[in-house]
Amino acid sequence: MTISSIVERLDSYEKLMRLDKPIGTLLLLWPTLWALWLAGDGKPPLLILAIFCLGTVLMRSAGCVINDYADREFDLHVERTKDRPLAAGKVRPKEALVLAAVLALCAFLLILPLDTLVIWLSAPALFVAASYPYTKRFFAIPQAYLGLAFGFGIPMAYAAIQGEVPTDAWLMLLANVFWAVAYDTEYAMVDRNDDLKIGIKTSAITFGRFDVVMVMFCYGAALLLLAAIGARGGLGLPFYAGLLVAGAIALYHYTLIRERERMDCFKAFRHNNWFGAAVFAGIAADFLAPFTPVG
DSSP states (O other), rough: HHHHHHHHHHHHHHHTTTTTTHHHHHHHHHHHHHHHHHHHHTTOOOOHHHHHHHHHHHHHHHHHHHHHHHHHHHTTTTTTTTSTTTTTSSHHHHHHHHHHHHHHHHHHHTTTSSOOHHHHHHHHHHHHHHHHHHHHTTOOOOHHHHHHHTHHHHHHHHHHHHSOOHHHHHHHHHHHHHHHHHHHHHHHHHHHHHHHHTOOOOOOHGGGGGGGHHHHHHHHHHHHHHHHHHTTTTTHHHHHHHHHHHHHHHHHHHHTTOOOOHHHHHHHHHTTTHHHHHHHHHHHHHHHHHOOOOO
């Protein structure tokens, strides 16, 4: 095998793991950081923080490989995905499965120093991540299942720091489900015509002409749940300021998706990085600033 062929293969692996497209990693990382900061009272242990950040990259990469393995026949018929490494034949299916298994194993080895509850939670987390791609064949709103997959770092973060999973963790997971339905519906609006042709189920298809309304409803539900968590934890003005900024970002997304133009919907999806960042900034600032809690 020549150096050029090795470089080409590594490039295909990079694209298969979406390392060249970090938005998915960020959407997975933000809710994990929310949980780590709240569970750790603004000072999560550095080792735990490092483990979860690296684990996020590994599990997102593994999830992308499994997703492309499951969708390799469908991706051929979608304009945006037809050149993905598996669909284009640049990586063999068995090769992709081995890569996904290695990535998942590395993520599992990372959490071994953590609380036993984290290790137990890793089993359903892996199952949800691996099974998500197949829900698009029968589940009307697979984006909700994606929200579970992208939010499982939340209960694991609480378990790592507190040794238990309190009610706030489950409320935050539910908030993440609503947020994921919002941003992944925007993503699904990009491929709606192709998905209708090949028979994949998505929230954009299920919501139909109410897609924009439902996206905004899900943003609102996510923000209300996060506000409830803040009230339960006695968080102050900086936290709610962060939610206000996130709400303004959601309203900006409305201006992008209301005409249902493909590229504007994709722009809104990618812009959700700033929604997650605004919420995190509010949480972090609340633990740094000497404000009196609201209420």
